[in-house]
Amino acid sequence: MNEQSRIDIRGVTKLYGPVRAVNNVDLTIEGGAYCCMIGPSGCGKTTLLRMIAGHETPTSGTISIGGEDVTHARTGSRGTALMFQNYALFPHLSLTDNVGFSLKVRGVPSAERRDTAREMLGRVQLLHLADRVPSELSGGQQQRVALARALITKPKVLLLDEPLSALDEFLRLRMRVELKRLQNQLGITFIHVTHTQPEAIALADQVVVMDHGVIDQAASPREVYNHPHSPYVARFMGGQNVLTGTVDAVDAGQTVVRSKDGTLYDLPAVAGAGPGDTVNFSVRRDRIHLASDLGGGRNCTEGTVANIEYQGTFVKVALDTGSREEFVAYLDVDRYYAAPNEVGQRVRASWEARFNHVLPGQNNSTGTPHED
Ligand SMILES: Nc1ncnc2c1ncn2[C@@H]1O[C@H](COP(=O)(O)OP(=O)(O)OP(=O)(O)O)[C@@H](O)[C@H]1O
Numbered sequence: 001m002n003e004q005s006r007i008d009i010r011g012v013t014k015l016y017g018p019v020r021a022v023n024n025v026d027l028t029i030e031g032g033a034y035c036c037m038i039g040p041s042g043c044g045k046t047t048l049l050r051m052i053a054g055h056e057t058p059t060s061g062t063i064s065i066g067g068e069d070v071t072h073a074r075t076g077s078r079g080t081a082l083m084f085q086n087y088a089l090f091p092h093l094s095l096t097d098n099v100g101f102s103l104k105v106r107g108v109p110s111a112e113r114r115d116t117a118r119e120m121l122g123r124v125q126l127l128h129l130a131d132r133v134p135s136e137l138s139g140g141q142q143q144r145v146a147l148a149r150a151l152i153t154k155p156k157v158l159l160l161d162e163p164l165s166a167l168d169e170f171l172r173l174r175m176r177v178e179l180k181r182l183q184n185q186l187g188i189t190f191i192h193v194t195h196t197q198p199e200a201i202a203l204a205d206q207v208v209v210m211d212h213g214v215i216d217q218a219a220s221p222r223e224v225y226n227h228p229h230s231p232y233v234a235r236f237m238g239g240q241n242v243l244t245g246t247v248d249a250v251d252a253g254q255t256v257v258r259s260k261d262g263t264l265y266d267l268p269a270v271a272g273a274g275p276g277d278t279v280n281f282s283v284r285r286d287r288i289h290l291a292s293d294l295g296g297g298r299n300c301t302e303g304t305v306a307n308i309e310y311q312g313t314f315v316k317v318a319l320d321t322g323s324r325e326e327f328v329a330y331l332d333v334d335r336y337y338a339a340p341n342e343v344g345q346r347v348r349a350s351w352e353a354r355f356n357h358v359l360p361g362q363n364n365s366t367g368t369p370h371e372d
Pocket residue numbers: 016019020021039040041042043044045046047048369
């Protein structure tokens with residue numbers, strides 16, 4: 001672990017007039033971790049990133065890097081580098097001069113600048129194009145120049161704001177691998193803001209899910225995906241069905257919950273919940289079994305098949321269960337086609353009780369921040 005690159009955010013709030021863009025956030029990012037911040041538009045992730053970079057000052061709270069309080073430190077002196085969404089390359093400068101630019105500003109002599117810039121271009125596999133100008137590059141190559149330019153200052157923390165959003169799907173997947181490789185090689189902290197769940201899950205050691213200026217959950221990708229903290233995280237990260245019921249009975253480490261239509265669900269113990277309390281829970285879409293024989297039971301729901309999509313490695317069947325949200329099953333391709341369903345068919349979706357996961361967090365979300 002690289003203690004110099006560890007980030008501690010304590011009680012950080014950022015107000016823009018009445019808008020609470022970031023609301024009393026506490027977060028630790030271990031040194032050398034790949035952290036992805038994810039959340040809907042307007043949830044405050046860019047604002048948090050910009051405060052770490054020093055482009056914004058918190059209204060209150062502190063930010064430390066490597067144990068040093070940098071809340072009010074100048075942008076260039078805190079050991080961070082920010083790679084912008086639009087790359088912001090100088091169109092008339094060669095790649096070498098683009099990458100070496102920040103060293104020029106610091107008064108580094110020309111020969112040393114050139115050598116360091118070429119070393120960085122080598123790291124992003126662009127040394128052979130060192131004398132070109134940005135317009136002679138593809139989108140993916142321009143992005144790698146921007147990366148090299150951010151890395152030349154030898155930052156402790158690299159901040160990336162939607163770094164892959166301008167690339168097509170093919171390049172995005174390739175650059176994803178490149179970013180992870182670079183981060184492994186350099187051993188510094190990367191903080192990467194993204195809208196895209198698969199990107200966060202594939203890259204991150206730590207996923208930070210934001211909503212309304214607060215952090216809903218910060219954990220490993222597997223934890224966030226398999227054990228979402230709230231209905232919001234479950235819906236946002238995807239792959240889950242979110243259900244609601246009221247506590248019917250509490251019994252030796254088990255909570256029985258009844259949904260509106262009277263179906264019973266066997267949940268593990270729900271801390272602090274007593275009879276009549278509302279409980280949210282989820283079940284993964286790939287844990288569902290569909291059958292055409294109806295007839296009740298526990299840990300199930302009935303619905304009408306609304307849509308069927310073949311997805312290559314699985315079949316996605318969406319059910320209308322009469323609730324606002326559709327209920328979705330991801331089914332094994334071979335098993336599905338052995339007994340396929342039809343749109344309009346009435347089916348029963350069931351699963352094992354052990355796949356019920358309690359969502360203790362609040363059930364709110366639109367992605368818009370709080371206003372005072
Ligand atoms: N300079 C500013 N002045 C006023 N309000 C701002 C400013 N910057 C951000 N905001 C507001 O703060 C909130 C959080 O914005 P932020 O850009 O951090 O969200 P985000 O999650 O990064 O969104 P996106 O994914 O769309 O970039 C939004 O409501 C935004 O309108």
